[in-house]
Amino acid sequence: xxxxxLTEDMQIYLPIAEVSVNAFLLLGLGGIVGILSGMFGVGGGxxxxxxxxxxxxxxxxxxxxxxxxxxxxxxxxxxxxxxxKTVDLRMGTVLLIGGLVGxxxxxxxxxxxxxxxxxxxxxxxxxxxxxxxxGSLMFIESLNAIRxxxxxxxxxxxxxxxxxxxxxxxxFRVSGLYISVIPPVLVGVxxxxxxxxxGVGGGxIMVPAMxxxxxxxxxxxxxxxxxxxxxxxxxxxxxxxTTNFTVDIVLAVLLLVGGxxxxxxxxxxxxxxxxxxxxxxxxxxxxVVCGKLALDLxxxxxxxxxxxxxxxx
Amino acid sequence: MMGxxxxxxxxxxxxGLVATAQAEEVVLGLSKDKISITTNFxxxxxxxxxxxxxxxxxxxxxxxxxxxxxxxxxxxLTVRRKEKRxxxxxxxxxxxxxxxxxxxxVHTSGPLRDVLKDVEDLRHKISVPRxxxxxxxxxxxxxxxxxxxxxxxxxxxxxxxxxxxxxxTVTDQTLFRTAVQLPAALTEGDYATRIFLTRDGAVxxxxxxxxxxxxxxxxxxLFELSxxxxxxxxxxxxxxxxxxxxxxxxxxxxxxx
Numbered sequence: 001x002x003x004x005x006l007t008e009d010m011q012i013y014l015p016i017a018e019v020s021v022n023a024f025l026l027l028g029l030g031g032i033v034g035i036l037s038g039m040f041g042v043g044g045g046x047x048x049x050x051x052x053x054x055x056x057x058x059x060x061x062x063x064x065x066x067x068x069x070x071x072x073x074x075x076x077x078x079x080x081x082x083x084x085k086t087v088d089l090r091m092g093t094v095l096l097i098g099g100l101v102g103x104x105x106x107x108x109x110x111x112x113x114x115x116x117x118x119x120x121x122x123x124x125x126x127x128x129x130x131x132x133x134x135g136s137l138m139f140i141e142s143l144n145a146i147r148x149x150x151x152x153x154x155x156x157x158x159x160x161x162x163x164x165x166x167x168x169x170x171x172f173r174v175s176g177l178y179i180s181v182i183p184p185v186l187v188g189v190x191x192x193x194x195x196x197x198x199g200v201g202g203g204x205i206m207v208p209a210m211x212x213x214x215x216x217x218x219x220x221x222x223x224x225x226x227x228x229x230x231x232x233x234x235x236x237x238x239x240x241x242t243t244n245f246t247v248d249i250v251l252a253v254l255l256l257v258g259g260x261x262x263x264x265x266x267x268x269x270x271x272x273x274x275x276x277x278x279x280x281x282x283x284x285x286x287x288v289v290c291g292k293l294a295l296d297l298x299x300x301x302x303x304x305x306x307x308x309x310x311x312x313x
Numbered sequence: 314m315m316g317x318x319x320x321x322x323x324x325x326x327x328x329g330l331v332a333t334a335q336a337e338e339v340v341l342g343l344s345k346d347k348i349s350i351t352t353n354f355x356x357x358x359x360x361x362x363x364x365x366x367x368x369x370x371x372x373x374x375x376x377x378x379x380x381x382x383x384x385x386x387x388x389x390l391t392v393r394r395k396e397k398r399x400x401x402x403x404x405x406x407x408x409x410x411x412x413x414x415x416x417x418x419v420h421t422s423g424p425l426r427d428v429l430k431d432v433e434d435l436r437h438k439i440s441v442p443r444x445x446x447x448x449x450x451x452x453x454x455x456x457x458x459x460x461x462x463x464x465x466x467x468x469x470x471x472x473x474x475x476x477x478x479x480x481x482t483v484t485d486q487t488l489f490r491t492a493v494q495l496p497a498a499l500t501e502g503d504y505a506t507r508i509f510l511t512r513d514g515a516v517x518x519x520x521x522x523x524x525x526x527x528x529x530x531x532x533x534x535l536f537e538l539s540x541x542x543x544x545x546x547x548x549x550x551x552x553x554x555x556x557x558x559x560x561x562x563x564x565x566x567x568x569x570x
């Protein structure tokens with residue numbers, strides 16, 4: 001327990017997590033994840049939450065606090081997109097209705113498993129599955145894209161699929177779509193569940209679903225998903241704050257300040273790199289985090305026992 | 314007849330008084346009796362020192378030993394054990410511990426087993442395993458003790474449970490002192506501090522006081538708001554985070570321009 005005086009001064013006691021962490025470590029983590037999210041145009045929640053596990057923040061606090069941070073880091077993004085009119089408010093609202101339902105369901109599942117002592121497992125399993133699938137898909141897709149650009153063929157977007165056969169059709173003018181509301185609501189619900197359980201915005205699921213499943217034009221996808229994410233993660237933050245008391249505002253602000261600065265730097269690095277190279281890099285990074293979490297579940301832990309709050313009789 | 318009865322009652326009273334009055338008593342000093350958890354709290358050290366007040370000469374026989382026990386607020390908790398199920402490590406068995414202090418430090422002036430008899434430990438609940446109360450494990454768990462052992466091991470690793478033998482310095486059987494390290498991950502509450510004087514492993518006198526550990530300032534305010542008014546706390550967290558995020562990006566834009 002011997003640390004030098006300099007680092008000891010930078011220790012900050014987090015009032016809700018009830019642990020003492022180095023303030024520069026948190027600013028640095030926020031900064032690194034911010035750089036990555038700026039480079040790749042992703043929210044970064046799916047990287048930040050596992051990193052918070054690794055530095056010893058209790059998973060319940062990490063998930064709830066990350067939801068709070070995502071609201072803040074998406075806020076200026078949404079404003080920019082609203083100004084550019086690249087938000088499909090109607091589609092965003094439909095996705096949002098699904099998202100709120102999903103978030104409420106997610107928090108109920110989260111609290112039930114917390115009482116059973118299985119919440120860490122649930123959160124980590126979700127991460128392994130989603131990071132594994134998304135990482136592999138992205139990796140394969142960007143490899144294909146690189147090969148196709150070399151052979152000179154442009155990938156074609158499917159215009160018509162099974163989604164167009166469903167009832168309850170609605171016109172989405174900004175996206176130029178006339179489709180059933182069922183698929184967007186379902187996309188919203190699943191993203192809401194993920195937001196509550198994993199502490200992520202869910203952009204990494206929603207953006208591909210909007211492009212490939214709903215057939216939305218790429219220019220409105222990011223703004224619309226950010227619009228939905230802001231409200232769903234705000235709702236999730238309030239649910240966690242009122243039922244679990246696990247939102248740590250001090251932690252959130254430290255991560256945020258690092259994150260915003262990092263994002264600005266990342267955006268500039270991102271402009272200088274090719275899109276396919278970026279995607280391959282991101283895919284590899286996602287797979288590394290996934291692999292680390294998977295190993296934790298598969299290898300025998302050095303401590304088999306863990307201490308949790310009493311479940312009550 | 315009557316007179317002898319009165320005399321014997323008086324005698325009994327006098328002997329009773331003599332027996333209950335302690336020949337050796339603790340006069341205690343603490344370097345601080347209040348610990349404030351501030352934003353930059355990184356653990357603390359408390360110096361516990363004192364003297365032994367006695368009316369007569371130091372008794373013959375085995376020397377005086379001192380035990381200092383500091384206990385944080387107790388709470389029930391669950392200890393879980395992982396097992397390999399379908400290839401992954403999953404929490405399976407769980408044992409409820411009825412009462413476990415969030416922090417517990419035992420400092421002694423010699424090896425614990427020499428300065429304290431087991432029967433005295435049982436009565437005063439001094440050693441770490443005795444300070445934890447576990448009533449019963451589910452019938453399907455045979456090795457309930459391995460769960461409490463794990464609790465002591467895990468909290469011991471993060472310095473929350475400490476047994477420091479021979480760390481109390483006793484001078485001339487009259488003055489004693491020790492320093493208790495409180496780690497950074499401290500829960501707030503009343504920390505019961507007990508001092509035991511022993512001779513030949515038997516407790517001859519004890520003294521109890523409390524150290525007040527409290528979050529102060531912003532830490533206190535945020536914590537109480539999050540428990541007392543969770544909705545307001547949640548809305549405030551969102552507002553602060555949005556404001557902070559927006560300001561940070563605005564500042565950056567100014568720098569860029």
